[in-house]
Amino acid sequence: MKFRHRRSEEPEINLIPFIDVLLVILIFLMLSTTYSKFTELQVSLPVADADQLKERPAEIVVAVSADGRYVVNGNAVEGRSVELLSAALTQAANGRPETMIVVSADAASAHQSVVNVMDAARRAGLSHLTFAAQTSTGR
Numbered sequence: 641m642k643f644r645h646r647r648s649e650e651p652e653i654n655l656i657p658f659i660d661v662l663l664v665i666l667i668f669l670m671l672s673t674t675y676s677k678f679t680e681l682q683v684s685l686p687v688a689d690a691d692q693l694k695e696r697p698a699e700i701v702v703a704v705s706a707d708g709r710y711v712v713n714g715n716a717v718e719g720r721s722v723e724l725l726s727a728a729l730t731q732a733a734n735g736r737p738e739t740m741i742v743v744s745a746d747a748a749s750a751h752q753s754v755v756n757v758m759d760a761a762r763r764a765g766l767s768h769l770t771f772a773a774q775t776s777t778g779r
Contacts, residue, residue, distance in 0.1 A: 700732045700766075704745035708753045720753075725760035737765050744772040 702725075703711040710717040712728045733739045741761050745754050761769055 698736055698738060699740040699742055700729060701742045701744055701772075702729070702757050704743065704749045704753045704757060706746040706748040708750055710753075710757070720756075722756050722760050722763065725756060726763040729760055729764040729766060733764060733766055738768065739766055740768045740770060741766055742770055742772050 700713055705711075708720050710720065710725055710728075712725070713732050715728070715732075717725055717728045729741070741757075743754060743757050745757075758769060761767070
């Protein structure tokens with residue numbers, strides 16, 4: 641009697657259900673994960689290491705306080721609107737569009753206050769803008 645040897649078939653691993661399960665888990669994790677917000681970052685600004693700049697004859701120093709008040713070349717600006725600040729910058733520039741604006745903002749001042757200075761400078765036609773920072777000590 642002759643018996644045939646049955647070939648043992650190798651089992652196949654079906655990966656499609658495995659991939660389906662992994663995709664469902666991935667989607668679940670993506671939807672249920674909470675991300676930390678960028679506004680929760682504690683940032684202390686500004687400090688910079690730079691050489692002292694020479695005084696420029698045509699510069700306007702705009703100081704921004706921590707509570708959002710503005711001072712243009714030592715003269716306080718009444719109010720906090722962009723229009724009033726733009727008028728003060730136009731008056732301080734005396735028609736010289738090449739005048740450099742130096743923004744000296746408090747480290748605790750709101751970002752919006754600095755953006756208002758940039759917008760007022762644009763409205764006044766002054767395109768040269770720089771930021772003042774204190775030098776870090778101990779380096």
